[in-house]
Amino acid sequence: MGPPGGTERAAQWRGAADGVPRRAEGAEVAAPLRPRPRPARNGDYAGGAFLLGVLGTKQAVTPQSALRLWRRGPFKVLFAHHREHEAHHVVVLMVLAAALSLIATIFVAGAAGYVSVASHLRHADWYWIPFAIAGAVAAQIGYTFAYREVAHVGRGVKLSALRASAIVSAGFGMFIPRGGFAVDIEALEDLGVPRDEARVRVLGLGSLEYAVLATGALICAIFLLANHSDAQRAVTLSWTIGVPVGTALALVAVHYRKWICRGWLKPILGPPLEAIGVVGQIVASPRRHGAAAFSGMALYWAGEVFVLWVCIAAFTGNTPSVAAVVVGYATGYALTRRTLPLAGAGAVEALLPFALVWVGYSLPAAVLAVFAYRVFNLWLPLGPAAVGLYHLQRRTPESAGALAADAEVGRDDDGVHRAVDARSARDGDG
Secondary structure (H helix, E strand, O other): OOOOHHHHHHHHOOOOOOOOOOOOOOOOOOOOOOOOOOOOOOOOOOOHHHHHOOOOOOOOOHHHHHHHHHHHOOHHHOOOOOOHHHHHHHHHHHHHHHHHHHHHHHHHHHHHHEEEHHHHHHHHOOOOHHHHHHHHHHHHHHHHHHHHHHHHHOOOOOEHHHHHHHEEEEEOOOOOOHHHHHHHHHHHHOOOOOOHHHHHHHHHHHHHHHHHHHHHHHHHHHHHHHOOOOOHHHHHHHHHHHHHHHHEEEEEEEEOOOHOHHHHHHHHHHHHHHHHHHHHHHHHHHHHHHHHHHHHHHHHHHHOOOHHHHHHHHHHHOOOOOOHHHHHHHHHHHOOOOHHHHHHHHHHHHHHHHHHOOOOOOHHHHHHHHHHHHHHHOOOOHHHHHHHHHHHOOOOOOOOOOOOOOEEEEOOOOOOOOOEEEOHHHOOOO
Protein backbone atom coordinates (compact mmCIF):
# COMPACT_ATOMS: atom_id res chain seq x y z
CA MET A 1 0.00 0.00 0.00
CA GLY A 2 1.58 3.28 -1.14
CA PRO A 3 1.69 6.43 0.86
CA PRO A 4 -1.20 8.87 0.38
CA GLY A 5 -0.75 11.87 -1.89
CA GLY A 6 -0.26 10.41 -5.41
CA THR A 7 2.79 9.79 -7.50
CA GLU A 8 4.75 12.89 -6.37
CA ARG A 9 4.27 11.95 -2.79
CA ALA A 10 5.25 8.39 -3.59
CA ALA A 11 8.42 9.57 -5.31
CA GLN A 12 9.54 11.27 -2.16
CA TRP A 13 9.21 8.03 -0.29
CA ARG A 14 10.84 5.87 -2.98
CA GLY A 15 13.59 3.44 -1.99
CA ALA A 16 12.30 2.58 1.48
CA ALA A 17 13.06 -1.09 1.12
CA ASP A 18 14.35 -1.32 4.67
CA GLY A 19 11.46 0.65 6.09
CA VAL A 20 13.42 3.90 6.29
CA PRO A 21 11.91 6.66 4.10
CA ARG A 22 14.35 8.33 1.71
CA ARG A 23 14.01 11.61 -0.15
CA ALA A 24 13.82 11.57 -3.90
CA GLU A 25 15.85 14.02 -5.94
CA GLY A 26 14.43 17.51 -6.01
CA ALA A 27 12.10 16.95 -3.06
CA GLU A 28 11.91 19.58 -0.36
CA VAL A 29 13.41 18.75 3.02
CA ALA A 30 11.24 19.33 6.05
CA ALA A 31 12.86 20.75 9.15
CA PRO A 32 13.61 18.00 11.68
CA LEU A 33 11.31 17.82 14.64
CA ARG A 34 12.97 18.68 17.95
CA PRO A 35 11.47 18.13 21.36
CA ARG A 36 10.05 21.27 22.86
CA PRO A 37 11.98 22.24 26.02
CA ARG A 38 10.09 21.71 29.23
CA PRO A 39 9.39 24.93 31.11
CA ALA A 40 11.24 25.38 34.38
CA ARG A 41 9.46 24.26 37.50
CA ASN A 42 9.99 24.90 41.16
CA GLY A 43 12.82 22.78 42.45
CA ASP A 44 14.78 22.84 39.20
CA TYR A 45 18.39 23.92 39.54
CA ALA A 46 21.00 25.30 37.20
CA GLY A 47 23.14 22.19 37.46
CA GLY A 48 20.31 20.05 36.06
CA ALA A 49 19.87 22.38 33.09
CA PHE A 50 23.61 22.31 32.53
CA LEU A 51 23.58 18.50 32.59
CA LEU A 52 20.75 18.40 30.04
CA GLY A 53 22.75 20.73 27.82
CA VAL A 54 25.82 18.53 28.07
CA LEU A 55 23.92 15.31 27.44
CA GLY A 56 22.11 16.88 24.50
CA THR A 57 25.38 17.44 22.67
CA LYS A 58 27.99 15.06 21.35
CA GLN A 59 30.70 16.49 23.59
CA ALA A 60 32.18 14.13 26.14
CA VAL A 61 31.54 14.85 29.81
CA THR A 62 34.94 15.54 31.32
CA PRO A 63 35.79 15.54 35.04
CA GLN A 64 36.10 19.32 34.84
CA SER A 65 32.61 19.73 33.39
CA ALA A 66 31.19 17.31 35.95
CA LEU A 67 32.81 19.32 38.74
CA ARG A 68 31.33 22.52 37.32
CA LEU A 69 27.96 20.81 37.26
CA TRP A 70 28.21 19.91 40.95
CA ARG A 71 29.27 23.43 41.81
CA ARG A 72 26.27 24.88 40.01
CA GLY A 73 23.74 22.36 41.32
CA PRO A 74 22.24 21.76 44.74
CA PHE A 75 25.74 21.24 46.16
CA LYS A 76 26.74 24.80 45.33
CA VAL A 77 27.09 25.66 49.02
CA LEU A 78 29.84 23.02 49.40
CA PHE A 79 32.07 24.78 46.88
CA ALA A 80 31.02 28.39 47.38
CA HIS A 81 33.48 31.11 48.35
CA HIS A 82 33.18 31.99 52.03
CA ARG A 83 31.90 35.46 51.05
CA GLU A 84 29.03 33.83 49.13
CA HIS A 85 27.57 31.96 52.10
CA GLU A 86 24.10 33.22 52.92
CA ALA A 87 22.26 32.96 56.22
CA HIS A 88 20.23 29.89 55.27
CA HIS A 89 23.40 28.15 54.03
CA VAL A 90 25.02 28.71 57.41
CA VAL A 91 21.99 27.36 59.24
CA VAL A 92 21.82 24.23 57.08
CA LEU A 93 25.53 23.51 57.55
CA MET A 94 25.24 24.07 61.31
CA VAL A 95 22.38 21.58 61.51
CA LEU A 96 24.40 19.08 59.48
CA ALA A 97 27.45 19.50 61.70
CA ALA A 98 25.35 19.16 64.85
CA ALA A 99 23.74 16.00 63.51
CA LEU A 100 27.10 14.43 62.64
CA SER A 101 28.50 15.31 66.05
CA LEU A 102 25.48 13.95 67.92
CA ILE A 103 25.26 10.73 65.88
CA ALA A 104 28.95 9.96 66.41
CA THR A 105 28.64 10.62 70.15
CA ILE A 106 25.59 8.33 70.44
CA PHE A 107 27.32 5.47 68.63
CA VAL A 108 30.51 5.72 70.70
CA ALA A 109 28.47 6.01 73.90
CA GLY A 110 26.66 2.83 72.86
CA ALA A 111 30.01 1.09 72.53
CA ALA A 112 30.96 2.31 76.00
CA GLY A 113 27.60 1.34 77.53
CA TYR A 114 24.87 3.86 78.16
CA VAL A 115 24.53 2.83 81.82
CA SER A 116 28.22 3.36 82.50
CA VAL A 117 28.18 6.71 80.67
CA ALA A 118 25.17 7.82 82.73
CA SER A 119 26.97 6.80 85.94
CA HIS A 120 30.01 8.91 85.07
CA LEU A 121 27.71 11.79 84.20
CA ARG A 122 25.97 11.65 87.61
CA HIS A 123 29.30 11.70 89.45
CA ALA A 124 30.91 14.44 87.35
CA ASP A 125 32.80 17.23 89.10
CA TRP A 126 31.39 20.32 87.35
CA TYR A 127 33.78 22.59 89.23
CA TRP A 128 36.39 22.13 86.50
CA ILE A 129 34.27 23.04 83.50
CA PRO A 130 34.36 26.90 83.68
CA PHE A 131 38.17 26.84 83.52
CA ALA A 132 37.94 25.46 80.00
CA ILE A 133 36.80 28.87 78.73
CA ALA A 134 40.24 30.31 79.48
CA GLY A 135 41.91 27.62 77.41
CA ALA A 136 39.56 28.18 74.46
CA VAL A 137 40.24 31.93 74.46
CA ALA A 138 44.00 31.41 74.73
CA ALA A 139 43.92 29.00 71.79
CA GLN A 140 42.12 31.56 69.62
CA ILE A 141 44.63 34.30 70.45
CA GLY A 142 47.63 32.06 69.88
CA TYR A 143 46.46 30.90 66.48
CA THR A 144 45.85 34.48 65.38
CA PHE A 145 49.46 35.42 66.19
CA ALA A 146 50.79 32.38 64.33
CA TYR A 147 48.58 33.07 61.32
CA ARG A 148 49.81 36.65 60.99
CA GLU A 149 53.44 35.57 60.99
CA VAL A 150 52.95 32.83 58.41
CA ALA A 151 51.13 35.27 56.13
CA HIS A 152 53.88 37.87 56.52
CA VAL A 153 57.09 35.81 56.38
CA GLY A 154 59.21 36.26 53.29
CA ARG A 155 57.39 38.54 50.86
CA GLY A 156 53.88 38.02 52.12
CA VAL A 157 51.23 40.36 53.49
CA LYS A 158 51.11 41.88 56.93
CA LEU A 159 47.59 41.58 58.26
CA SER A 160 46.00 43.88 60.77
CA ALA A 161 44.93 42.24 64.02
CA LEU A 162 41.27 42.77 63.13
CA ARG A 163 41.39 41.03 59.75
CA ALA A 164 43.64 38.23 60.99
CA SER A 165 41.25 37.58 63.88
CA ALA A 166 38.28 37.57 61.48
CA ILE A 167 39.96 35.04 59.16
CA VAL A 168 40.98 32.77 62.03
CA SER A 169 37.56 32.94 63.68
CA ALA A 170 35.68 32.23 60.45
CA GLY A 171 37.98 29.32 59.65
CA PHE A 172 37.15 27.65 62.96
CA GLY A 173 33.43 27.86 62.24
CA MET A 174 31.46 24.63 62.00
CA PHE A 175 29.66 26.01 58.93
CA ILE A 176 32.68 25.88 56.60
CA PRO A 177 32.11 22.73 54.51
CA ARG A 178 35.61 22.59 53.00
CA GLY A 179 37.48 23.28 56.22
CA GLY A 180 39.15 26.38 57.60
CA PHE A 181 42.11 26.14 55.23
CA ALA A 182 39.75 26.93 52.33
CA VAL A 183 38.87 30.20 54.07
CA ASP A 184 42.57 30.91 54.61
CA ILE A 185 43.40 30.46 50.92
CA GLU A 186 40.47 32.58 49.76
CA ALA A 187 41.22 35.30 52.29
CA LEU A 188 44.83 35.58 51.13
CA GLU A 189 43.67 35.66 47.52
CA ASP A 190 41.35 38.53 48.42
CA LEU A 191 44.40 40.38 49.72
CA GLY A 192 46.13 40.09 46.35
CA VAL A 193 48.23 36.97 47.02
CA PRO A 194 48.43 34.65 43.96
CA ARG A 195 46.52 31.41 44.42
CA ASP A 196 49.57 29.14 44.26
CA GLU A 197 51.42 31.22 46.84
CA ALA A 198 48.33 31.42 49.03
CA ARG A 199 48.05 27.65 48.96
CA VAL A 200 51.71 27.23 49.88
CA ARG A 201 51.37 29.63 52.81
CA VAL A 202 48.27 27.86 54.12
CA LEU A 203 50.02 24.51 53.81
CA GLY A 204 52.91 26.13 55.68
CA LEU A 205 50.47 27.06 58.43
CA GLY A 206 49.43 23.41 58.62
CA SER A 207 53.07 22.34 58.69
CA LEU A 208 53.68 24.70 61.59
CA GLU A 209 50.69 23.17 63.41
CA TYR A 210 52.04 19.65 63.07
CA ALA A 211 55.62 20.67 63.84
CA VAL A 212 54.65 22.11 67.22
CA LEU A 213 52.13 19.39 68.10
CA ALA A 214 54.42 16.54 67.03
CA THR A 215 57.30 17.96 69.06
CA GLY A 216 55.13 18.09 72.17
CA ALA A 217 53.78 14.60 71.52
CA LEU A 218 57.32 13.25 71.07
CA ILE A 219 58.48 14.66 74.41
CA CYS A 220 55.40 13.38 76.23
CA ALA A 221 55.64 9.93 74.60
CA ILE A 222 59.25 9.58 75.76
CA PHE A 223 58.14 10.60 79.26
CA LEU A 224 55.37 7.97 79.27
CA LEU A 225 57.78 5.27 78.11
CA ALA A 226 60.33 6.19 80.76
CA ASN A 227 57.70 6.07 83.52
CA HIS A 228 56.04 2.81 82.36
CA SER A 229 52.61 4.40 82.11
CA ASP A 230 49.36 2.65 81.21
CA ALA A 231 49.48 4.03 77.67
CA GLN A 232 49.77 1.40 74.96
CA ARG A 233 53.35 1.01 73.79
CA ALA A 234 52.27 0.96 70.16
CA VAL A 235 51.00 4.52 70.57
CA THR A 236 54.01 5.89 72.44
CA LEU A 237 56.52 4.12 70.21
CA SER A 238 54.82 5.44 67.08
CA TRP A 239 55.46 8.98 68.26
CA THR A 240 58.94 8.25 69.62
CA ILE A 241 60.09 6.68 66.35
CA GLY A 242 57.80 8.31 63.81
CA VAL A 243 58.50 11.96 64.59
CA PRO A 244 62.33 11.86 64.22
CA VAL A 245 62.16 9.63 61.14
CA GLY A 246 59.42 11.71 59.54
CA THR A 247 61.31 14.93 60.25
CA ALA A 248 64.49 13.57 58.69
CA LEU A 249 62.65 12.39 55.59
CA ALA A 250 60.90 15.75 55.24
CA LEU A 251 64.17 17.67 55.48
CA VAL A 252 65.81 15.42 52.88
CA ALA A 253 62.81 15.84 50.57
CA VAL A 254 62.93 19.64 50.94
CA HIS A 255 66.66 19.67 50.20
CA TYR A 256 66.21 17.65 47.00
CA ARG A 257 62.79 19.03 46.05
CA LYS A 258 64.02 20.33 42.66
CA TRP A 259 65.05 16.80 41.74
CA ILE A 260 61.95 15.15 43.26
CA CYS A 261 59.36 17.56 41.85
CA ARG A 262 59.63 16.65 38.20
CA GLY A 263 56.96 15.88 35.67
CA TRP A 264 53.60 14.82 37.07
CA LEU A 265 54.94 14.82 40.64
CA LYS A 266 55.51 18.57 40.65
CA PRO A 267 51.89 19.68 41.23
CA ILE A 268 51.46 16.95 43.87
CA LEU A 269 54.64 17.21 45.95
CA GLY A 270 55.70 20.75 45.06
CA PRO A 271 53.29 22.76 47.28
CA PRO A 272 53.75 20.60 50.43
CA LEU A 273 57.53 20.75 50.15
CA GLU A 274 57.42 24.50 49.52
CA ALA A 275 55.20 24.77 52.61
CA ILE A 276 57.88 23.11 54.73
CA GLY A 277 60.23 25.70 53.28
CA VAL A 278 57.93 28.40 54.69
CA VAL A 279 58.43 26.90 58.15
CA GLY A 280 62.16 26.97 57.45
CA GLN A 281 61.95 30.68 56.70
CA ILE A 282 60.21 31.20 60.03
CA VAL A 283 62.94 29.29 61.84
CA ALA A 284 65.61 31.26 59.97
CA SER A 285 64.24 34.58 61.24
CA PRO A 286 63.51 33.95 64.93
CA ARG A 287 63.49 37.57 66.01
CA ARG A 288 61.22 38.82 63.22
CA HIS A 289 58.83 35.88 62.82
CA GLY A 290 59.99 32.70 64.55
CA ALA A 291 59.37 33.64 68.16
CA ALA A 292 55.86 34.97 67.53
CA ALA A 293 54.88 32.13 65.17
CA PHE A 294 56.06 29.25 67.35
CA SER A 295 54.91 30.90 70.57
CA GLY A 296 51.49 31.57 69.08
CA MET A 297 51.08 28.01 67.82
CA ALA A 298 52.36 26.60 71.12
CA LEU A 299 49.79 28.74 72.95
CA TYR A 300 47.10 27.44 70.61
CA TRP A 301 47.90 23.80 71.29
CA ALA A 302 48.38 24.44 75.01
CA GLY A 303 44.93 26.01 75.18
CA GLU A 304 43.35 23.14 73.24
CA VAL A 305 45.00 20.48 75.39
CA PHE A 306 44.09 22.37 78.56
CA VAL A 307 40.41 22.36 77.56
CA LEU A 308 40.51 18.58 77.05
CA TRP A 309 42.50 18.10 80.27
CA VAL A 310 39.88 20.02 82.25
CA CYS A 311 37.05 17.99 80.73
CA ILE A 312 38.80 14.70 81.52
CA ALA A 313 39.36 15.84 85.10
CA ALA A 314 35.65 16.62 85.43
CA PHE A 315 34.54 13.10 84.43
CA THR A 316 37.33 10.92 85.88
CA GLY A 317 37.38 12.35 89.40
CA ASN A 318 41.16 12.77 89.50
CA THR A 319 43.92 14.90 87.99
CA PRO A 320 44.86 13.53 84.56
CA SER A 321 48.41 13.05 83.38
CA VAL A 322 49.37 15.95 81.12
CA ALA A 323 51.68 13.73 79.07
CA ALA A 324 48.94 11.14 78.51
CA VAL A 325 46.44 13.80 77.47
CA VAL A 326 48.90 15.33 75.00
CA VAL A 327 49.69 11.96 73.37
CA GLY A 328 46.02 10.98 73.28
CA TYR A 329 45.04 14.35 71.85
CA ALA A 330 47.72 14.23 69.15
CA THR A 331 46.77 10.66 68.23
CA GLY A 332 43.07 11.43 67.98
CA TYR A 333 43.72 14.49 65.86
CA ALA A 334 45.16 12.74 62.81
CA LEU A 335 43.86 15.83 61.01
CA THR A 336 43.39 19.09 62.87
CA ARG A 337 39.94 20.62 63.14
CA ARG A 338 40.96 23.45 60.78
CA THR A 339 41.77 21.00 57.99
CA LEU A 340 38.62 18.91 58.43
CA PRO A 341 35.26 19.81 56.86
CA LEU A 342 32.74 21.40 59.24
CA ALA A 343 35.47 21.77 61.89
CA GLY A 344 35.73 17.99 62.19
CA ALA A 345 32.13 17.45 63.28
CA GLY A 346 31.57 13.72 63.69
CA ALA A 347 35.16 12.70 63.00
CA VAL A 348 36.59 14.06 66.25
CA GLU A 349 33.74 12.63 68.35
CA ALA A 350 34.33 9.22 66.76
CA LEU A 351 38.14 9.04 66.97
CA LEU A 352 39.31 11.04 69.97
CA PRO A 353 37.56 8.93 72.68
CA PHE A 354 39.31 5.78 71.48
CA ALA A 355 42.65 7.60 71.36
CA LEU A 356 42.15 8.52 75.03
CA VAL A 357 41.41 4.86 75.79
CA TRP A 358 44.76 3.94 74.23
CA VAL A 359 46.57 6.17 76.74
CA GLY A 360 44.81 4.75 79.79
CA TYR A 361 41.36 6.32 80.23
CA SER A 362 38.04 4.49 80.30
CA LEU A 363 35.76 4.83 77.28
CA PRO A 364 32.71 6.10 79.22
CA ALA A 365 34.71 8.93 80.76
CA ALA A 366 36.40 9.64 77.43
CA VAL A 367 33.06 9.94 75.61
CA LEU A 368 31.78 12.52 78.08
CA ALA A 369 35.10 14.38 78.17
CA VAL A 370 35.22 14.67 74.39
CA PHE A 371 31.59 15.78 74.24
CA ALA A 372 32.27 18.52 76.81
CA TYR A 373 35.50 19.43 75.01
CA ARG A 374 33.62 19.89 71.76
CA VAL A 375 31.22 22.28 73.46
CA PHE A 376 34.18 24.64 73.93
CA ASN A 377 35.98 23.58 70.75
CA LEU A 378 33.06 23.49 68.31
CA TRP A 379 30.11 25.41 69.74
CA LEU A 380 31.75 28.18 71.75
CA PRO A 381 33.69 29.51 68.70
CA LEU A 382 30.44 29.67 66.75
CA GLY A 383 29.71 33.26 67.79
CA PRO A 384 33.16 34.64 66.90
CA ALA A 385 33.09 32.61 63.67
CA ALA A 386 29.80 34.16 62.59
CA VAL A 387 31.09 37.64 63.41
CA GLY A 388 34.33 36.95 61.53
CA LEU A 389 32.46 35.70 58.48
CA TYR A 390 30.24 38.78 58.50
CA HIS A 391 33.33 40.99 58.76
CA LEU A 392 34.97 39.29 55.76
CA GLN A 393 31.76 39.56 53.72
CA ARG A 394 31.24 43.22 54.59
CA ARG A 395 34.85 44.38 54.19
CA THR A 396 35.81 42.89 50.83
CA PRO A 397 38.68 44.08 48.62
CA GLU A 398 37.65 46.73 46.12
CA SER A 399 39.21 44.98 43.13
CA ALA A 400 40.77 41.66 42.31
CA GLY A 401 44.51 41.62 42.68
CA ALA A 402 44.53 44.80 44.74
CA LEU A 403 45.71 44.75 48.31
CA ALA A 404 43.00 45.05 50.90
CA ALA A 405 42.97 48.24 52.88
CA ASP A 406 43.78 46.65 56.23
CA ALA A 407 46.84 44.73 55.02
CA GLU A 408 50.40 45.85 54.45
CA VAL A 409 52.82 44.72 51.81
CA GLY A 410 55.39 42.67 53.71
CA ARG A 411 58.63 43.09 51.76
CA ASP A 412 60.96 43.93 54.59
CA ASP A 413 62.52 40.52 55.31
CA ASP A 414 65.29 40.73 52.74
CA GLY A 415 66.26 44.29 53.42
CA VAL A 416 64.77 45.48 50.13
CA HIS A 417 61.85 47.66 51.15
CA ARG A 418 60.13 48.46 54.36
CA ALA A 419 56.51 47.40 54.70
CA VAL A 420 54.28 49.87 52.90
CA ASP A 421 51.18 50.87 54.82
CA ALA A 422 48.14 50.27 52.61
CA ARG A 423 45.45 51.37 55.02
CA SER A 424 42.93 53.95 53.91
CA ALA A 425 40.45 56.21 55.59
CA ARG A 426 37.75 53.69 54.71
CA ASP A 427 39.40 51.08 56.89
CA GLY A 428 40.78 53.21 59.62
CA ASP A 429 39.35 50.94 62.29
CA GLY A 430 41.35 47.92 61.02
